[in-house]
Amino acid sequence: MSKTTRKTTRAAAKRPTKAAKTTKKAAPRRASKTATKRPAPEQATVNDRIAAALEAIAAQLAASTAKPADSAATLQSAEAFVWQPDGRLAPVPRVSRVELELLQGIDRMRDILIENTERFAAGLPANNALLWGARGMGKSSLVKAAHASVNARSGGNLKLIEIHREDIESLPSLMARLRNAPFRFIVFCDDLSFDGHDTSYKSLKAVLEGGIEGRPDNVILYATSNRRHLLARDMMENERSTAINPGEAVEEKVSLSDRFGLWLGFHKCSQDEYLAMVRGYCGHFAIGIDDQQLEREALEWSTTRGSRSGRVAWQFVQDLAGRLGVRMTGK
Numbered sequence: 001m002s003k004t005t006r007k008t009t010r011a012a013a014k015r016p017t018k019a020a021k022t023t024k025k026a027a028p029r030r031a032s033k034t035a036t037k038r039p040a041p042e043q044a045t046v047n048d049r050i051a052a053a054l055e056a057i058a059a060q061l062a063a064s065t066a067k068p069a070d071s072a073a074t075l076q077s078a079e080a081f082v083w084q085p086d087g088r089l090a091p092v093p094r095v096s097r098v099e100l101e102l103l104q105g106i107d108r109m110r111d112i113l114i115e116n117t118e119r120f121a122a123g124l125p126a127n128n129a130l131l132w133g134a135r136g137m138g139k140s141s142l143v144k145a146a147h148a149s150v151n152a153r154s155g156g157n158l159k160l161i162e163i164h165r166e167d168i169e170s171l172p173s174l175m176a177r178l179r180n181a182p183f184r185f186i187v188f189c190d191d192l193s194f195d196g197h198d199t200s201y202k203s204l205k206a207v208l209e210g211g212i213e214g215r216p217d218n219v220i221l222y223a224t225s226n227r228r229h230l231l232a233r234d235m236m237e238n239e240r241s242t243a244i245n246p247g248e249a250v251e252e253k254v255s256l257s258d259r260f261g262l263w264l265g266f267h268k269c270s271q272d273e274y275l276a277m278v279r280g281y282c283g284h285f286a287i288g289i290d291d292q293q294l295e296r297e298a299l300e301w302s303t304t305r306g307s308r309s310g311r312v313a314w315q316f317v318q319d320l321a322g323r324l325g326v327r328m329t330g331k
Contacts, residue, residue, distance in 0.1 A: 075183055079151060080160040083174050083187075085167050095160070097144040103310065104280050105273035106138055109264040110146070113222075116262060117146050120220050121154040121184055127261025128221040136311030137266040139224040140190045147186055159185045165192055168204055179216040192223040223260070269308050274298070277313035285328045287321055294320075 074081075078091035103110060113129060120126035131139040144160070151158040161178075163171060168189065178185050215221070269277070278298045282289065301316040302308045321328050 075159060075181060079156060079158075080147075080162070083161055083163040083167060083170070085170065087170070087173060087177075089161065089177075092162075095144060095148070097148055098138075098141045098314075099284070100145040100149050102277075102280050102284055103138050103142055103145060104277040105269045105310070106142060106266060109266065110142060112262065112264060113142060113146050114149065117150045117158075117186070118153075120186075121150050121158045123184075126220055128215075128259070129223070129262035129264060130260035131222070131224045131264045131266065132227060133266030134268045134309065135226055136307070136309030137269065138310040139266055140188075141310070143186070143188055143190075143222050143224065147188075157183055159183050160188055161185055162188045162190065165189060168192070171204060175216055175219060178219050181218065184218045185220070187219055187221045189221070189223045192225045193227050221260075269310070271299070271308060274302060274308040274313055277310050278317060281313065281317040282320070285317070285321060285326065287317065287324060287326050289320070289324065 074089050074091065078093065080092040080095045081089040082092060084090055100110070100114075109131070113131075116126050116129060131142065133139070147158060147160045151160075161174070163174065171187075174187065178187075275295055275298060278294065279291075281287075282294065297320070298313070298316055301319070302312055305312050305315075318328065
């Protein structure tokens with residue numbers, strides 16, 4: 001082989017063929033097409049979240065459609081229930097209550113609430129009731145005692161359902177569950193109040209009055225609160241200072257309590273009323289003690305607590321019964 005031939009052969013070996021050039025250029029293009037088809041990690045995460053959310057919604061809808069079928073049997077099982085955040089009615093085997101005749105110093109409020117409850121149990125028009133005022137004066141005790149007294153006379157057709165303050169936004173769901181039930185219901189919320197930027201009171205307003213469906217005929221709402229208007233004073237002051245029209249802003253807040261047809265005010269009791277409560281408890285539970293000694297110890301107890309109320313009287317009687325070895329049965 002000549003020298004010229006060898007150079008030509010080496011040069012040909014170094015130069016890539018046309019097919020090789022095509023292969024090298026095509027490979028990156030195929031890779032880029034494949035990359036566009038594969039979802040980015042962020043897109044895959046979003047898709048997973050959407051799928052999980054849809055599955056959760058489907059499971060919740062399936063569960064909600066099954067709950068009303070179980071509620072009729074549940075309502076037969078007890079006279080009182082607690083509404084759970086997940087939409088269940090939990091039966092209360094034994095309600096913690098005080099006998100109606102033991103509630104002293106609140107005769108007028110007692111008579112009004114009993115009359116309203118009796119009308120409602122009989123299927124007659126009745127009002128939602130707000131029991132407000134001094135703490136420890138028997139507001140929640142009166143609601144539970146009134147229910148027990150009227151229910152005993154109405155053949156067990158009146159049910160008491162407690163809803164916690166933090167679950168008030170689920171009240172429309174509870175109303176929908178009770179609307180077609182074959183009983184009458186007192187929905188009871190103890191210590192109802194709203195603070196700060198809490199807007200759940202709007203759900204309560206719509207249920208009480210103003211909603212499209214309105215309150216079911218077989219449901220009435222009883223609430224207790226230390227505040228007459230259910231809202232903190234600083235909450236209303238903030239609305240007044242920041243609103244374009246301060247009067248309208250405050251009216252929006254105050255209108256909640258206006259939707260309760262009955263306002264029953266509870267005020268601090270006098271010394272005579274406090275002692276009457278103590279004597280009533282001691283007589284009911286057969287706690288034998290000299291009256292002068294009972295009065296002296298009861299007043300000393302209230303002085304150390306800094307207040308006189310039905311709650312303070314009850315706490316004193318519990319302490320007295322414990323010291324004397326008396327078992328407080330018959331509650």
